Amino acid sequence: MAQQGAVAYCALLVFVIDGHALNTFFIFEIHPWSPMPVLKRLDQLLSNLGYCSRKEARYLLKDKRVTVAGEYAKSPAQKVDAATVLVDGEPLDFPEGILVMLNKPLGYVCSHDSGEGMRIYDLLPERWEFRNPKIVSVGRLDKDTTGLILVTDDTKLVHQLTSPKHHVDKLYQVTVNSPLQPDIIEAFAKGVVLGDGAEQCLPAKVEIISENVANVTLNEGKYHQVRRMFAACGYHVEALHRSQFGPYSLHEPGQDLGQGEWQVVDFPA
Template sequence: MPALKRLDQLLSNLGYCSRKEARYLLKDKRVTIKGEFAKSPALKVDPATVRVDGEALDSPDGILVMLNKPLGYVCSHDNNEGMRIYDLLPERWEFRNPKIVSVGRLDKDTSGLILVTDDTKLVHQLTSPKHHVDKVYQVTVDSPLQADIIDAFAKGVVLGEGAEQCLPAKIEIISDNVANVTLNEGKYHQVRRMFAACGYHVEALHRSQFGQYKLQDLAQGEWQTVAPSSEV
């Protein structure tokens, strides 16, 4: 038996309106339940039976999407910080409760995979250090990579004098100036700082994988719904 929810609270939590505004949607005959116009915002309903403007409710069981973040976008809800990843997603989602958030962050000068969800438990699972979730980055640096960087990353790079040592990371040199890096930490600007500690400047940084989620052929600026992974 599906859990029943009060109609006005359901519509508010999914970002369609405030609880007070729900009655106007009903008055305008925009909401149906099992094909019949809804009459009371206090009615307890199965979300699967509700339609707004003839369409099923948008992700009533929660949101988890994979977004290919372009350069220049920030993982912030603050409009004052510039172009936001949330501007690439349906506008209604920003009014949901719980609020959608990014799982970790990518800075403005980093592109690639970012997960966005309203599942706070999943955010914790994917970002908690104790779960050791791997992230894979493609890195382009300013000079040819030397083989000794493989051992340096495997031992754990120290991020400057007196700084904490990073956990061991894997680096695979793809070409003279390009490598794939796999790590399971999330220190501030960690990948850039790791290369800087080894004498390299990162010119381009792109995340291709987060745990079991891979970008594959998802175009920049595009997103797709994904299922929660059981392998966290």
């Protein structure tokens, strides 16, 4: 994303009478500065944003579906500022990059492979899947887990939010098959040992909400971690829902997304 800066101007004024300097003044001003827009070939820009292939761009131009700065585009090769381009009268979809928060329904997979069943990408505009860089999920939720999943074309952000080094908090609501005992709070706080004892989780926070429901906050992303942690404590997870991932939440005011709904959100500061 482009960053704004500032330009400083300094001037020296000297008043001279009869060859003698009387007064000297410095004038110092700071003015906002914005970088020059990056110009790209029109066909490459349209292709990267999923509107068409580079070869197909000429047909959009021929049909007068593309304008640049209010004029019909003349050549697929012309260099353009993305902010000045319209397709079918609409601005381009997020040429600076995209970050989507989606409330994943039950039964959907976080895979691009249509052979695996219903995909989260089927819930988004079709052309977004043809963007370059490709949109991907930030981590994954399994088929039987619902809730917040982020989708982006920013690979650095994916690493920032999923790398174990960054310890990004994730909040889940868990429903289990039997009444929760208070000792699970201490077990999670100490770090649950998984499986045959060869792998220990980092400490996590459990808040018991009702007899069979708890909120769990953790900052790791091991395979099926929440289900395995509860299994290690003698419970079977019947429902799992993620409501928060780092600074993003499904249930902020004005941001209460229903199942299958999504919205574009700002990149983290």
